[in-house]
Amino acid sequence: MRPETPSDQARALRGERTAAHHGWGQAIVAVLAGTVVMTVVAALGLWAAGAADLPDGAFARVVAATVVTAVGGTVEFAGGAGVVADTEAGLTVTPLSVTLAGTLVVAAGFLRPLRHRAVTGSRELAGWAARIAVVWLVVLLALALPARHTFRISLGDDTVGDIGDLFGVTPEVGFAANVPQTLGFGMLWLLGVLVLALLVSPGAPLPARLLRFQESVRRAAFAMVALLLAYVALGAVVGLVVAATRGHAADTFAAILLGLPNLVWLAFTIGLGATWHGRVDGPFGLPMPPLLEEVLRTPDVSTVDLGTLAAHDGRVWWLPVVDAVLLLAAAFLMAARSPARMRSRQHAVHMAVALVLTVLMICLVGRVSAHLGLSVLGIGDLGGGLGGELLLRPDVWSALGWAALWGLVTGFVGGLSARRVHRRGQAGVAPGPSDSTPSA
Numbered sequence: 325m326r327p328e329t330p331s332d333q334a335r336a337l338r339g340e341r342t343a344a345h346h347g348w349g350q351a352i353v354a355v356l357a358g359t360v361v362m363t364v365v366a367a368l369g370l371w372a373a374g375a376a377d378l379p380d381g382a383f384a385r386v387v388a389a390t391v392v393t394a395v396g397g398t399v400e401f402a403g404g405a406g407v408v409a410d411t412e413a414g415l416t417v418t419p420l421s422v423t424l425a426g427t428l429v430v431a432a433g434f435l436r437p438l439r440h441r442a443v444t445g446s447r448e449l450a451g452w453a454a455r456i457a458v459v460w461l462v463v464l465l466a467l468a469l470p471a472r473h474t475f476r477i478s479l480g481d482d483t484v485g486d487i488g489d490l491f492g493v494t495p496e497v498g499f500a501a502n503v504p505q506t507l508g509f510g511m512l513w514l515l516g517v518l519v520l521a522l523l524v525s526p527g528a529p530l531p532a533r534l535l536r537f538q539e540s541v542r543r544a545a546f547a548m549v550a551l552l553l554a555y556v557a558l559g560a561v562v563g564l565v566v567a568a569t570r571g572h573a574a575d576t577f578a579a580i581l582l583g584l585p586n587l588v589w590l591a592f593t594i595g596l597g598a599t600w601h602g603r604v605d606g607p608f609g610l611p612m613p614p615l616l617e618e619v620l621r622t623p624d625v626s627t628v629d630l631g632t633l634a635a636h637d638g639r640v641w642w643l644p645v646v647d648a649v650l651l652l653a654a655a656f657l658m659a660a661r662s663p664a665r666m667r668s669r670q671h672a673v674h675m676a677v678a679l680v681l682t683v684l685m686i687c688l689v690g691r692v693s694a695h696l697g698l699s700v701l702g703i704g705d706l707g708g709g710l711g712g713e714l715l716l717r718p719d720v721w722s723a724l725g726w727a728a729l730w731g732l733v734t735g736f737v738g739g740l741s742a743r744r745v746h747r748r749g750q751a752g753v754a755p756g757p758s759d760s761t762p763s764a
């Protein structure tokens with residue numbers, strides 16, 4: 325689609341020349357700003373969790389590994405404990421606070437040169453995204469290479485330590501970023517951020533052939549992002565209150581800076597009716613609320629849902645109420661930003677599809693799996709605080725079913741409530757002569 329007037333064409337050409345002339349500099353700024361923000365958030369969170377005391381200058385390397393995992397990278401664990409012993413470790417968890425911080429900054433940097441534009445060309449948009457991708461590839465490599473370290477595990481002075489001395493056990497466990505997988509998944513993360521930024525931002529220009537998807541996709545995507553950010557903001561307020569009134573401020577700040585979205589989005593899905601399964605065994609230091617740890621710390625895999633949580637704390641029944649309020653607000657926001665000709669049943673379908681995809685995303689990124697074990701002669705874990713397991717996984721299909729149901733109901737109600745405030749494209753208003761005939 326070409327601008328219709330010479331002045332519009334001139335402005336478009338000036339915009340394209342500006343993007344081409346300043347593209348690399350702006351790409352570097354956008355990527356570095358996002359990386360710095362993620363690094364700072366990860367460092368503060370790990371410092372609050374006590375990781376600053378790690379030996380052999382490992383703190384910086386752990387920060388790099390945290391940022392790598394936050395953008396979809398892979399960190400692998402390996403260990404050894406002498407000839408007759410073996411160390412096993414594994415960790416799969418996404419620090420979503422770090423991820424969210426980087427997503428917001430990189431998306432803002434990507435959208436900034438495109439502002440004040442109604443339409444953009446596919447070639448221009450692809451070129452701008454490619455510049456960011458090239459810079460991001462270099463940054464990913466710079467993060468992945470130093471994200472490696474080996475720790476020696478002390479067996480202590482008790483019986484376990486005597487067994488270790490007897491067999492010459494010197495347990496070590498180390499981590500290292502898988503560079504090829506980190507580059508691949510990190511690029512997929514960036515692609516997702518850029519696509520989501522275009523879908524969500526009301527002022528972001530789209531190629532002409534994609535403009536027809538604005539009504540059905542952009543409003544729903546914007547509502548879902550607003551919903552998720554509202555939960556994070558609410559969780560941050562609750563976390564600050566807990567830190568100020570109940571002590572353990574360092575642990576609370578570690579949870580906020582590393583895994584706040586992990587916790588509040590988990591609570592969001594549970595409020596919808598979703599079921600998660602998990603277990604905690606051993607001395608894992610991942611930040612989690614005492615209520616969740618109490619439910620998970622059982623001999624077998626536990627069920628985490630409204631019923632099991634409410635058995636320990638009845639205030640959990642407020643979760644469906646909070647979900648209902650925020651979902652209705654998101655549905656109203658989506659409907660109020662949509663053309664008036666759209667019917668309530670259309671809003672219901674759009675809300676259901678958007679909410680199902682959102683809950684699916686939470687189920688995929690909210691999984692946690694961690695294991696640490698030390699065995700001698702292949703026989704079990706030595707114990708003594710050296711072995712443990714942390715597991716949390718969703719029942720995906722039930723979660724998606726509840727999301728579809730909530731989306732249909734709240735979308736329909738939101739569409740009805742937004743009828744009185746429709747602003748653009750009011751139904752029943754026929755264009756007059758001045759609307760259909762171009763002025764001379």
